[in-house]
Amino acid sequence: MSNHFWITGTDTDVGKTLVTTYFMHYFQSKGENVIPYKPIQTGLIVEGSRAYYGDTEFYQTFSANTLVKEDLNSYSFVEPASPHYAARLEGAKINEEVILQHIEQLKPKYDRVICEGAGGLYVPINEQRNYHFLNLIKQSQLPAVVVARTKLGTINHTLLTLEALKINDVPVAGIVFNAFEDTELERDNIQTIQQLTNLPTLVIPKLTNLADFKTIEISNKLFFERVLHE
Numbered sequence: 001m002s003n004h005f006w007i008t009g010t011d012t013d014v015g016k017t018l019v020t021t022y023f024m025h026y027f028q029s030k031g032e033n034v035i036p037y038k039p040i041q042t043g044l045i046v047e048g049s050r051a052y053y054g055d056t057e058f059y060q061t062f063s064a065n066t067l068v069k070e071d072l073n074s075y076s077f078v079e080p081a082s083p084h085y086a087a088r089l090e091g092a093k094i095n096e097e098v099i100l101q102h103i104e105q106l107k108p109k110y111d112r113v114i115c116e117g118a119g120g121l122y123v124p125i126n127e128q129r130n131y132h133f134l135n136l137i138k139q140s141q142l143p144a145v146v147v148a149r150t151k152l153g154t155i156n157h158t159l160l161t162l163e164a165l166k167i168n169d170v171p172v173a174g175i176v177f178n179a180f181e182d183t184e185l186e187r188d189n190i191q192t193i194q195q196l197t198n199l200p201t202l203v204i205p206k207l208t209n210l211a212d213f214k215t216i217e218i219s220n221k222l223f224f225e226r227v228l229h230e
């Protein structure tokens with residue numbers, strides 16, 4: 001059982017940042033001192049005179065308290081691309097030990113450290129492309145929550161992601177199905193994955209207003225009874 005955990009996903013853009021922020025808000029509302037931690041972020045957004053990174057900006061926007069900037073992230077690169085590529089463009093090298101040590105420094109400081117991956121599990125981190133987010137998650141010895149789409153293609157992507165975590169002995173707290181639009185196909189996709197994995201699941205609807213994530217109940221308490229302390 002662990003207080004701290006990873007939010008990984010079946011792909012980039014599946015909603016890991018939204019779900020990280022969702023859990024941050026949930027635990028903050030229970031009085032916990034929470035840090036969302038995005039070890040590697042890529043894709044600098046420039047709007048007029050303002051430049052920022054989407055993920056950590058999103059955390060900050062919805063946090064109940066001001067988050068300590070240095071605790072949010074270890075590496076940031078301008079190019080919206082795989083970390084191994086974005087780092088190479090800047091002549092930088094990502095050292096996984098820096099990230100693993102950062103996590104160890106955060107754990108005693110916060111009740112809850114929620115680490116967000118970049119893209120999916122097999123996104124390469126180092127220049128040789130032979131060290132992936134999956135290796136980092138495994139070495140951190142923290143469990144994972146998997147964020148998945150609900151639309152066509154998600155059965156395969158979700159089962160592959162779960163298989164990779166299982167082979168690497170990473171405990172999975174559950175699956176968050178994100179951006180659900182309540183179609184028959186989506187309901188069957190969710191049911192199929194539930195039947196084949198027997199994991200706790202949460203469903204977040206497609207939101208017109210992103211801030212509405214605050215209204216979504218954690219309906220499935222099992223989410224916190226197997227792997228995560230509540």
Ligand SMILES: Nc1ncnc2c1ncn2[C@@H]1O[C@H](COP(=O)(O)OP(=O)(O)OP(=O)(O)O)[C@@H](O)[C@H]1O
Nearest residue numbers: 012013014015016017018118119178179205206207
């Ligand atoms: N439930 C939802 N309803 C509506 N829009 C959503 C929902 N979840 C995520 N989005 C939007 O979809 C886009 C991708 O979501 P998000 O940034 O959370 O993905 P991600 O998995 O964190 O991507 P990355 O791999 O870049 O970290 C964002 O614009 C986000 O606002």
Ligand SMILES: C[C@H](N)[C@H](N)CCCCCC(=O)O
Nearest residue numbers: 012042043080081082118119
């Ligand atoms: C730029 C994007 N938003 C993420 N930060 C990085 C996604 C890397 C995906 C790599 C891949 O699977 O091809």
Ligand SMILES: [Mg+2]
Nearest residue numbers: 016017055116
């Ligand atoms: Mg993200």
